[in-house]
Amino acid sequence: MQWKIIFCSVIAFTPFIGNAQGPNPKAVSDGKKIAMRESSESGDRSVSESAPLILDSLAPKAMPFAMSSNSKTVGTDLKSDHKLKNPSNGNEKSYSVSSGRFVESKLATPRPLDRVWEENEKFKPVPLAGETEYYGNMNSVMIEYVRKYMTNFAGRLNVVSGRGVNTFEVIDKVLKSYSIPKELKYLAVIESALNKNARSPVGALGYWQFMAPTAKLMGLTVNGRRDDRTDLSKSTHAAAKYLTYLYDMLDDWLLVVAAYNSGPRPVINAIKKTGKNDFWAIKSYLPKETQNHVMAFVATATIMERLNHFLLPGVPVNFDWGSLNVTKSDLQKQKKPANPLLSKFSEEEIKQMAIVRIKNPIDLEVVSSVLSIDRRQLGKWNYDYFEYLETYKKGEVYNFRLPKDKLDAFIEKKDIIERASTHMRL
Numbered sequence: 001m002q003w004k005i006i007f008c009s010v011i012a013f014t015p016f017i018g019n020a021q022g023p024n025p026k027a028v029s030d031g032k033k034i035a036m037r038e039s040s041e042s043g044d045r046s047v048s049e050s051a052p053l054i055l056d057s058l059a060p061k062a063m064p065f066a067m068s069s070n071s072k073t074v075g076t077d078l079k080s081d082h083k084l085k086n087p088s089n090g091n092e093k094s095y096s097v098s099s100g101r102f103v104e105s106k107l108a109t110p111r112p113l114d115r116v117w118e119e120n121e122k123f124k125p126v127p128l129a130g131e132t133e134y135y136g137n138m139n140s141v142m143i144e145y146v147r148k149y150m151t152n153f154a155g156r157l158n159v160v161s162g163r164g165v166n167t168f169e170v171i172d173k174v175l176k177s178y179s180i181p182k183e184l185k186y187l188a189v190i191e192s193a194l195n196k197n198a199r200s201p202v203g204a205l206g207y208w209q210f211m212a213p214t215a216k217l218m219g220l221t222v223n224g225r226r227d228d229r230t231d232l233s234k235s236t237h238a239a240a241k242y243l244t245y246l247y248d249m250l251d252d253w254l255l256v257v258a259a260y261n262s263g264p265r266p267v268i269n270a271i272k273k274t275g276k277n278d279f280w281a282i283k284s285y286l287p288k289e290t291q292n293h294v295m296a297f298v299a300t301a302t303i304m305e306r307l308n309h310f311l312l313p314g315v316p317v318n319f320d321w322g323s324l325n326v327t328k329s330d331l332q333k334q335k336k337p338a339n340p341l342l343s344k345f346s347e348e349e350i351k352q353m354a355i356v357r358i359k360n361p362i363d364l365e366v367v368s369s370v371l372s373i374d375r376r377q378l379g380k381w382n383y384d385y386f387e388y389l390e391t392y393k394k395g396e397v398y399n400f401r402l403p404k405d406k407l408d409a410f411i412e413k414k415d416i417i418e419r420a421s422t423h424m425r426l
Contacts, residue, residue, distance in 0.1 A: 110310075110315075110316045110318070110319050111320075111323050112306040112307050112323055112324055113305070113306045113307070113308070113309060114306075115128060115305060115306060115326065120179050121376075122179040122376045123179060123180060123181060123247060123253075124252075124253070125181055125183075126181045126183035126184065126253045126301060127253065127254065127298070128183070128298065128301055128302045128305060128306065128324075129142040129143050129145070129146045129298055129299065129302040129324055130142075130143060130302070130306075130324030130325045130326055131326055132325055132326070132327055133327065135280075136280075138280050139325070142295075142298060143321055143322075143324055143325075144321075145295050145298075145299055146298070146299045146302050146303065146307075146321075146324070147321055149296070149299035149300075149303065150299075150303055150307060150310070150315060151315075154303070154310065154311050154314060154315070155311075157189075157300065157303060157304065157311055158311035158312055160189055160193055160194060161304065161308060161311065163194060164189070164194045167188075167194050167207075167232060168185055170232050170233055170236065171185040171188060171232070171236050172185060174233065174236040174237055174240055175236070175240055177240075178240040178241075178243075178244060180240055180243060180244070181253070183301045183305060184243060184253075186297060186300045186301045186304055187208075187239075187243075187257060187260065187297060188207050188208055188236075188239070189300055189304075190293065190296050190297055190300055191207070191208055191209040192206065192207050192208070192209055194207060195207075196230040196231075196232065197230065205227065205229045205230065206227075206229030206230045206231075206235050207229075207230075207232055207235050207236070207239075208229070208235050208236065208238070208239040210229050210235065210238065210239075210242075212229075214242065215228065215229050215235075215238060216423065217389060217423075218238035218239075218241045218242050219237075219238060219241070219363075219423045220234060220235065220238050241365070242260070243256060243260070244375075244379060245364075245379070245385070245386040245389075246259045246260060246264065246386065247379075248379035248380060248382070248383045248385070248386070249264060249268075249383050249384065249386055249387065250264075250267065250271075250277070251277070251383075252277060252278075252279070254279040254294050254297075254298070255267055255271075255277070255279055255282075257293065257294050257297045258279065258286055258290050258291075258293070258294050261289065261290045261293040261294070262286065262287050262289070262290040263390075264386065264387060264390060265390070266285075266286055266287060266290065267282070267286065268387070269285070270282035270285035270286055273285055279294060302324070306324065345381070349381070352403055352404060353381065353401050353402070353403070353404065354401070354402055354403065354404040354406075354407040355399045355400065355401055356399075356400050356402065356407065356410060356411070357397050357398070357399060357400070358397070358398050358400045359395055359396065359397055359398075360418050360421075361388075361389055361392055361421060362400075362417050362418060362421040363417075363420065363421040363423070364378050364379060364382070364385070366417055366420045366421050367402070367410075367417055370413055370416060370417055370420070371402075371406045371409050371410060371413070373402065373403060373406055377403070378402065381401040381402070382400060382401055385398065385400075
């Protein structure tokens with residue numbers, strides 16, 4: 001993330017009310033997210049390959065910010081040479097700290113920033129708009145959405161980018177500790193506009209808009225005296241855990257973002273109904289709010305990562321939106337693995353696997369720590385575990401999968417693991 005110019009907001013920020021994500025399937029159709037909800041005037045329309053022009057109506061409704069009409073920003077703390085683009089002629093102005101002035105030079109074709117491609121063995125990268133291998137024939141639709149989004153909300157995103165400098169530093173550190181791609185921090189942007197006091201009509205609260213039951217399930221304290229949902233570090237740790245559970249289940253970040261908004265059940269049902277594990281394939285089976293939520297997340301992440309240098313002056317008139325496109329060879333992208341909901345374990349995995357029946361919820365992080373088992377292996381083998389937690393009732397049994405060579409240790413330390421996982425029992 002290139003935060004080379006720190007902007008400081010001097011506006012009165014109107015708190016944004018975010019969506020109440022969580023495991024309660026009854027909350028899905030309650031029309032909870034004010035800024036993400038489609039108005040009655042727009043009807044029942046959604047983005048599709050055959051009708052990309054309706055992005056004009058969707059893009060403005062996906063922006064999760066509410067600001068006063070007299071908002072403005074000022075640039076501060078220029079610590080190194082910075083570049084600003086002139087939207088009228090495409091020229092580039094470079095600010096030199098050493099000379100203390102702006103120097104203008106010709107820039108025939110302004111381009112987006114190159115993506116910093118980060119891969120690890122635990123998670124795939126977040127697909128930004130323009131990644132043709134991932135989006136396929138829907139890539140042009142996604143880029144058009146980003147264009148509309150940028151046109152309508154660049155100024156507001158610029159304010160949040162300045163307001164969130166310190167906040168992003170904390171979030172980045174926490175996400176990195178879980179090996180979660182840094183782009184997931186923009187989920188907090190569209191959930192709450194980084195406002196810790198943001199509250200939805202159904203009670204979701206904080207930076208990450210947790211409902212109380214989900215917050216408790218992820219280890220946060222929520223009671224009359226204390227609410228960890230407003231604590232940046234604690235709530236981000238909880239969000240990282242929740243995102244990991246969802247990724248274990250869905251194996252695709254856009255599906256994870258969808259499940260974060262609606263709860264896992266609508267996404268799982270859509271996958272089972274279509275037999276597809278692709279957002280575009282199941283999109284029409286998801287709530288309209290959730291469809292918009294995913295699109296807004298991709299647009300926000302793309303703009304903040306690759307177009308943030310255009311936020312203040314605006315996109316130049318000669319900007320080539322096709323320059324966002326990158327190919328498989330550009331990113332050295334690996335073939336997308338099958339979703340675990342639609343495939344079985346390999347023969348080798350089955351040979352190494354033991355199954356033990358548990359009647360009390362246990363924390364996978366605790367199991368990983370106590371038994372020295374890789375957390376991602378536990379998550380992948382127990383990809384349906386969060387579904388069990390979501391609907392858990394006392395005494396219900398789950399077939400927990402773990403390496404055979406850890407079975408004896410698990411049985412021996414089962415009581416210790418359960419005591420350390422008491423927050424999982426709501």
